[in-house]
Amino acid sequence: MKVLTPSALHAWLNALARDRLLIAPKEEAGVLLYRRVGNADEIAFTGKDPQRPVTPIKQAFFPPTERLLLIERLPADEPGGSRRIRLSESLPEGEQILFGVRPCDARGVRVLDAAFLEKEPADPYYQRRRQGSTLIGLACPEMGPTCFCKSVGGGPDDASDVDLMLFETENGFAVQPVTEKGRALLDGAELTETEGEPPRSALTDPIPVPDRLAWPPHFQDSFWEQMAERCLSCRLCAYICPTCRCFDVRDEALPAEDGRELYERIRCWDSCAGEPYRRIAGGHNPRAGKGQRLRNRFFCKFHYFPEQYGHQACTGCGRCIDLCPVNIDITEVLSHLVVG
Amino acid sequence: MSHTASIQAKARELLETGAVACVIGYEIGPRGRARPVFVESPEGASRLVWNQACTHNLAAYLPARLRPGKKGEPARPVGVVVKACDSRAINVLLAENQFAREQVHVIGVVCPGVLEGAGQRSIPDEASPGEGPLQARCLRCAERTPVVSDTLIGEPFAAPPATLEEDPLDRLSGLGAEERLAYWLEQFDRCLRCYACRQACPMCNCPTCLFERDDSTWLGMGIGLSEKRAFHLGRAYHLAGRCVGCNECERACPMNIPISHLNRMLAREIETAFGYRAGLAPVPGPLVTVLDRGEGRP
Numbered sequence: 001m002k003v004l005t006p007s008a009l010h011a012w013l014n015a016l017a018r019d020r021l022l023i024a025p026k027e028e029a030g031v032l033l034y035r036r037v038g039n040a041d042e043i044a045f046t047g048k049d050p051q052r053p054v055t056p057i058k059q060a061f062f063p064p065t066e067r068l069l070l071i072e073r074l075p076a077d078e079p080g081g082s083r084r085i086r087l088s089e090s091l092p093e094g095e096q097i098l099f100g101v102r103p104c105d106a107r108g109v110r111v112l113d114a115a116f117l118e119k120e121p122a123d124p125y126y127q128r129r130r131q132g133s134t135l136i137g138l139a140c141p142e143m144g145p146t147c148f149c150k151s152v153g154g155g156p157d158d159a160s161d162v163d164l165m166l167f168e169t170e171n172g173f174a175v176q177p178v179t180e181k182g183r184a185l186l187d188g189a190e191l192t193e194t195e196g197e198p199p200r201s202a203l204t205d206p207i208p209v210p211d212r213l214a215w216p217p218h219f220q221d222s223f224w225e226q227m228a229e230r231c232l233s234c235r236l237c238a239y240i241c242p243t244c245r246c247f248d249v250r251d252e253a254l255p256a257e258d259g260r261e262l263y264e265r266i267r268c269w270d271s272c273a274g275e276p277y278r279r280i281a282g283g284h285n286p287r288a289g290k291g292q293r294l295r296n297r298f299f300c301k302f303h304y305f306p307e308q309y310g311h312q313a314c315t316g317c318g319r320c321i322d323l324c325p326v327n328i329d330i331t332e333v334l335s336h337l338v339v340g
Numbered sequence: 341m342s343h344t345a346s347i348q349a350k351a352r353e354l355l356e357t358g359a360v361a362c363v364i365g366y367e368i369g370p371r372g373r374a375r376p377v378f379v380e381s382p383e384g385a386s387r388l389v390w391n392q393a394c395t396h397n398l399a400a401y402l403p404a405r406l407r408p409g410k411k412g413e414p415a416r417p418v419g420v421v422v423k424a425c426d427s428r429a430i431n432v433l434l435a436e437n438q439f440a441r442e443q444v445h446v447i448g449v450v451c452p453g454v455l456e457g458a459g460q461r462s463i464p465d466e467a468s469p470g471e472g473p474l475q476a477r478c479l480r481c482a483e484r485t486p487v488v489s490d491t492l493i494g495e496p497f498a499a500p501p502a503t504l505e506e507d508p509l510d511r512l513s514g515l516g517a518e519e520r521l522a523y524w525l526e527q528f529d530r531c532l533r534c535y536a537c538r539q540a541c542p543m544c545n546c547p548t549c550l551f552e553r554d555d556s557t558w559l560g561m562g563i564g565l566s567e568k569r570a571f572h573l574g575r576a577y578h579l580a581g582r583c584v585g586c587n588e589c590e591r592a593c594p595m596n597i598p599i600s601h602l603n604r605m606l607a608r609e610i611e612t613a614f615g616y617r618a619g620l621a622p623v624p625g626p627l628v629t630v631l632d633r634g635e636g637r638p
Contacts (some may be wrong), residue, residue: 015529028530031596054594055532064532146371230376232400232539236594239534252560268561274535276552323539325459325592326396327375 001198005172008190013040015188016097023060024099025053034060034098043100051140052317056104056242058112060098061129064269068125071251071263091124095132097185100119104147104317106137106161107154108242115245116217135179137162142202146318148331151209154315156201167198174198209312210337215303223336225291230326231273233290237320237328238271243301243313246270246277272296298333343390343449346493347421350447352385354419359384360445361416364401367393372462372470376401388421389548390493391451395458397477397586399429400542406439417443423451425477428584428619429542432468435624438545448489450496453478459591471562477600479504509604524569530595533569537589537599538575543582550574576602581610581625584618 004012026035032053037043038317067090074084090291109130116126119236119332140147141158149155159165163182166173175191177183238244248270254262270277273294278287285292305313314330321329341349351363355356365388367377374393378401379385398420406415422430426446434441453474512520535552538544550557551571559570576599583603590599610619614626624630 007366027595030526031530031594033530169484208390226378229378230401230627232536232592234536234539234592235534236532236536236592239532240594248561250561252562253557266562271534276554321371322460325536325588327369327371327373327459329369329371332370 001170001174001194001196002036002191003169003174003194004166004189005192009173009250010040011191012186013043013099014187016099021094021096021188022099023032023057023096034100044099045138049219051144052104054103054319054323056108056241056317056319057098057101058108058221058245059110060133061109061126062116062247062269064123066092066267066308067264068249069265070266071265073261075260092128093132095134096129096231097134097136099136100138101135102140102317103137103154103156103158103161104149104315105242106135107149107158107297107315107332108317110161110311111243111305111309111313111315112245115305118309127320133277134164134185135162136182136185136292137178138164139165139167139198140201141199144318146321147204148207148316148318150203150316152312152314156203157198162327165198169194169199177261196265203274207331208338209334210302212303212312214337216253218337219295219299221336224295225289227328227333228290228294231290231294231328232326233273233275233293234325235269235271235274236299236323236325239326240319240323242303242315242317242319244269244271246272269284272300294328300337302337343493344388347390347447347449348385348388350491351379351388351419352382354445355379355385357383359417360419362405363388363419363421363447364398364405364417365421365447366390366396366398368563373460389423392452392455392474393458393573394421394423394449395454395591397426397429397540397588399426399433400540400588402433402444403432403438403545404540406443414440415443417445419445419447420446421449422486423449423454424481424483425451425584425586426485426542427488428483429586430488431619431622432543432582432584432625433545434622436628441622445491446486446489447491447493448486450485450492450494451478451481452484453481475591476504476589477585479617480585485489488622508598509601513605525565526574527597528568528572529565530599531563531572532570532595533553533563534569534594536592537597538593540588540592541579542586542588543579543584544575550578552625563573572599572602576606578605579603581614581616581627582618583607 017037021068022037023034024037025032026037026042027044028122032044033055034057036055068092070088072086074086115122137159143156159176159178163179164185165176165178171194177186247267249265249267254264256262279285287296300312302312347365353358354363363379365377365379366374367387368389369375373392376398377387380389399422405418408414430446437577456473456475520521538549551574559567585604585607587600593599616626618625
């Protein structure tokens, strides 16, 4: 296997950060986050507990807020007068390298790809960012107490969704290129040939995950209302989820510039857990109950999404289990479906 | 009798006699974490527990639970397990007419303080000694005994068991305005606008949050620094003289934003200016405007 020694890794990352936009796990106020880094010293290679950053890598492709259009009212003295507007599209440009992406997060990108790219028309904003990105994965030596990636098709050393995978070893990081893009990134890296294979990760016992067809009979269960009694209807679980991808679009006014009237069309993260999410014109809310909303969250991941795209929209990262303020636990939901 | 046994016995009695429709308390989930539970039958009372991981402010569930029905009929009373901080929230909610006093049976527990990490990790049960440090808010707590209760569980302490020596507020308020602004913008920058802070807060009970109105012309839905700053500062002002310092907002925050500094700064100002601390009695705070009959609508 090829290995990047600690000093070679450092030099390689510094070179990447010098020429390109490098996003990597970084500690900020005690929170591990994916952030732009200027050099390798800023990178937190392994989080303590848990190993993954608090927020997933999805924001590199699907930012919390994104401008879709700039809208400008034409001045009265231009042809057409003040009754006309000019729209200008603002598509993202440039390349980015995402370093230290854990396999669960990388698998989340597969879910986003399906939703944003699989069916025509592809989402141009997501597509641009996705095409301009190279993912460098980092295998987890072991699974954390709330991780269940192995039970939803992934694994702590699964390299299928990255361009290049790194594995922690005694002498540095073993390197496994997955795509051409990943291989190209290694140009100039100082690789050492070492005996042996990249280490395999330690696994915890799998949890039972019900088949997508097992869900509809449970739609009317009282379980949803009971579990949701303690739900706060915040959006935490969706915003830290590597696969949640709902958004809202709105036109908002911008400060006027040189007398020009400006607006922008933005899209922002949204979550089906929030009360206003499903509210419709006239004020009716078909998902007014907390239980209905929470049920949707889990049906989306394990029934609706698999029906449409053929795979689950949960990567077993365990973030929602760690961070829910009132301990709504996705594995408890799965076991309800299995055990009843 | 342990606190857990006392809470269970009281809850069972309240549910058996029909005095309440539900008891909101704490249970231990399958991962060993304490969490809120809603018990609606006498048999369910055995799920209730008490330990130093019972961090949630259960008063936050009361306004929605006790809202009148569609035809205006009052909701049936509920029982609720509270610590000292949580009990102060009940007083604020009563002062703001969120429900009537007879609609809640308050099961107050004399609280030794809640442990750091409570709710997010498994913490040993009541019988075993507390493990690890107390939450900072508990080290500052001057009450320990609930200020309002119908059933009191535990013996009131003679004096608070511990206090905090250094206060980060002193350091922050010693900074210049520019440094403070830079500090806060750095904190707010991490915010995701997930509203976990607001949703965990017993005082954030507006039917539609000011910062989430569809028709707002002054705060958009963007998850940008400007909106996040407006949200956090605005929320802090709306809690001035109302926040009881339970710090559930800060605990719920996934991004470690020190929200409590804002709330405590305002609480300190209000105590200095008006000699008032929120929730010690069911009276409206000095910054809350109470309209006389007839003033509400034109």
